[in-house]
Amino acid sequence: MMSIFVPTLLCMYWVFVLRDNPNLASQFKVEQIVSYYVVIVTLSALLVSHMKEWIMREEIQQGGLSRMLLKPYSYYAFNALFHELPYRIVQGGYGAIIVGCLSLFFPHLFTFSDSLPLIGLAIFSSVLGFFICHNIEQMLGFLAFWLYDLRLIHNAYDTIFILLGGVNMPLYLFPDFLERVAFLTPLPYIIYVPALLFTGQAHSDAVSGYIATQIMWLMVTSILYRIVWHAGIKAFTAAGN
Amino acid sequence: MWQKCYTKALFRLIFMHPAHIQASNLSKSFQVRGKERSLRSLLLPKTIKKVAVNEVNFSISAGELVGFIGPNGAGKTTTLKMLSGLLYPSAGSVRVLGFEPFTRPHAFLKQITLVMGQKQQLWWELPVYDTFLLNKEIYDIPPDVFQKTISEFVELFDVRDEIHQPPRNLSLGQRMKCELMAALLHKPKVLFLDEPTIGLDIVMQQHLRDFVARYNQQYDATIILTSHYMDDVKRLCKRIIIINHGVIVYDGSVHELTRKYVKHKVLFLTFLTPIPQETLTQYGIVDSYEPLAVKLRVESLTVKQVAAALLKKLPVADITIQELDLEAVVRDIYLQKT
Numbered sequence: 076m077m078s079i080f081v082p083t084l085l086c087m088y089w090v091f092v093l094r095d096n097p098n099l100a101s102q103f104k105v106e107q108i109v110s111y112y113v114v115i116v117t118l119s120a121l122l123v124s125h126m127k128e129w130i131m132r133e134e135i136q137q138g139g140l141s142r143m144l145l146k147p148y149s150y151y152a153f154n155a156l157f158h159e160l161p162y163r164i165v166q167g168g169y170g171a172i173i174v175g176c177l178s179l180f181f182p183h184l185f186t187f188s189d190s191l192p193l194i195g196l197a198i199f200s201s202v203l204g205f206f207i208c209h210n211i212e213q214m215l216g217f218l219a220f221w222l223y224d225l226r227l228i229h230n231a232y233d234t235i236f237i238l239l240g241g242v243n244m245p246l247y248l249f250p251d252f253l254e255r256v257a258f259l260t261p262l263p264y265i266i267y268v269p270a271l272l273f274t275g276q277a278h279s280d281a282v283s284g285y286i287a288t289q290i291m292w293l294m295v296t297s298i299l300y301r302i303v304w305h306a307g308i309k310a311f312t313a314a315g316n
Numbered sequence: 317m318w319q320k321c322y323t324k325a326l327f328r329l330i331f332m333h334p335a336h337i338q339a340s341n342l343s344k345s346f347q348v349r350g351k352e353r354s355l356r357s358l359l360l361p362k363t364i365k366k367v368a369v370n371e372v373n374f375s376i377s378a379g380e381l382v383g384f385i386g387p388n389g390a391g392k393t394t395t396l397k398m399l400s401g402l403l404y405p406s407a408g409s410v411r412v413l414g415f416e417p418f419t420r421p422h423a424f425l426k427q428i429t430l431v432m433g434q435k436q437q438l439w440w441e442l443p444v445y446d447t448f449l450l451n452k453e454i455y456d457i458p459p460d461v462f463q464k465t466i467s468e469f470v471e472l473f474d475v476r477d478e479i480h481q482p483p484r485n486l487s488l489g490q491r492m493k494c495e496l497m498a499a500l501l502h503k504p505k506v507l508f509l510d511e512p513t514i515g516l517d518i519v520m521q522q523h524l525r526d527f528v529a530r531y532n533q534q535y536d537a538t539i540i541l542t543s544h545y546m547d548d549v550k551r552l553c554k555r556i557i558i559i560n561h562g563v564i565v566y567d568g569s570v571h572e573l574t575r576k577y578v579k580h581k582v583l584f585l586t587f588l589t590p591i592p593q594e595t596l597t598q599y600g601i602v603d604s605y606e607p608l609a610v611k612l613r614v615e616s617l618t619v620k621q622v623a624a625a626l627l628k629k630l631p632v633a634d635i636t637i638q639e640l641d642l643e644a645v646v647r648d649i650y651l652q653k654t
């Protein structure tokens with residue numbers, strides 16, 4: 076409930092802003108804003124991993140990682156596919172059902188992409204976003220190989236993600252400078268870009284650029300993941316309960 | 317000349333088991349933060365290097381069951397963790413089944429198991445049998461082999477009902493049985509057992525010992541066992557490695573350990589009349605004292621003369637001379653090397 080409360084408030088805020096500012100209504104439509112917030116909340120539940128605290132506390136500090144390291148499977152694959160993905164599907168599934176029902180009963184409030192290829196690209200983009208987020212979350216958890224208390228770093232990351240990841244508001248409402256800064260990071264490519272694609276708000280000539288940049292960030296975060304993992308495993312003391 | 321070399325190589329091939337585990341100058345040290353309390357330590361923390369394992373060398377052949385003992389903090393668990401691949405050695409080399417454990421190749425992990433008495437492998441929320449099914453898939457165990465192994469273990473450990481419960485509903489003893497089953501489902505060739513009997517009652521300890529002995533014989537598995545219970549070592553192991561302060565202080569048979577290190581014998585005396593403790597201290601070390609019964613430790617070389625003197629000078633009702641037990645020998649070794 077808490078995770079939909081703030082976006083709902085913000086959505087209502089922008090709807091009232093548009094209602095009371097007719098000059099803005101020519102640039103932004105109410106259904107555009109409502110669709111954006113509904114999709115961003117759903118994608119947030121579906122794609123955003125929350126592994127870093129679990130990795131820090133349960134795996135590294137309490138020694139749960141020892142059990143994983145002695146099994147003949149990939150730790151990365153196990154976390155992504157068997158630990159995190161089921162949670163995401165269940166949580167996002169609820170959101171998708173609610174979005175579906177709302178769009179049936181209030182079709183005038185929603186606008187989604189009507190192009191099947193674009194929907195397909197949006198799904199592909201979502202998968203890329205999931206793995207980018209997963210890589211970043213795991214690396215932030217792996218900092219526990221060297222540091223004991225990571226709450227400051229984790230909270231700072233969460234705050235920056237809410238700001239630059241498009242969680243609180245679409246980045247096209249930001250000042251140009253801030254929007255450019257955001258797109259220099261991988262954060263908008265986790266849920267913001269998929270949200271634009273699902274709602275049909277992405278410029279058609281920018282779509283391929285978005286996908287290419289997501290692939291680039293996935294490769295970068297994957298390489299960084301391997302470096303951090305291999306360095307961390309050497310420092311791992313296998314202590315804990 | 318070539319015939320000599322050929323014969324030697326053939327002899328080695330036939331009669332000497334290849335080493336399953338080989339450690340050469342194996343070392344592990346940890347960087348520990350110093351205790352300095354100052355603003356400077358926040359920015360430039362001082363770290364102290366703590367050596368947990370210091371250039372240990374040993375070789376264990378296929379099928380050996382070795383006791384690996386030492387006092388708390390000696391480096392036993394650290395060594396086992398390096399052998400199983402959990403820890404990266406700071407120096408030296410280690411090979412297990414021909415692999416470098418810290419690279420953790422899947423082919424290696426499928427042939428070993430590490431059982432730590434305090435840590436669990438079972439999934440806390442899942443019924444135990446579901447963990448077994450998960451392990452079956454992870455280790456690619458064929459279904460018929462899986463069923464046969466489960467039936468064998470269930471009968472051996474008598475856990476027919478327990479395996480359908482989650483571990484949180486089981487007692488410690490029941491959980492340990494299930495942990496061992498999960499760890500051995502894939503019939504590993506090398507077992508690292510780190511205090512597997514800790515916290516178990518004596519009946520359960522005996523069950524576990526019998527099982528380990530049987531597994532070793534049946535599957536010719538190489539087993540390294542660490543334990544603080546000398547009964548585990550006495551009853552299971554022909555070879556013992558003692559480690560203290562990260563250094564191996566003894567590596568040989570249990571029999572040889574007693575022969576090499578036992579410099580004392582124990583006299584059990586009962587008296588007809590009470591004898592003060594001060595009177596007895598001149599004959600040897602008083603291990604336990606009651607006015608009419610005493611346990612006296614005497615140097616092996618002089619035990620005959622001391623026994624004769626005691627019989628002559630004191631009203632002895634009964635005297636028994638015994639070897640020092642293994643616990644006392646090991647305790648003396650721990651203390652000698654500090």
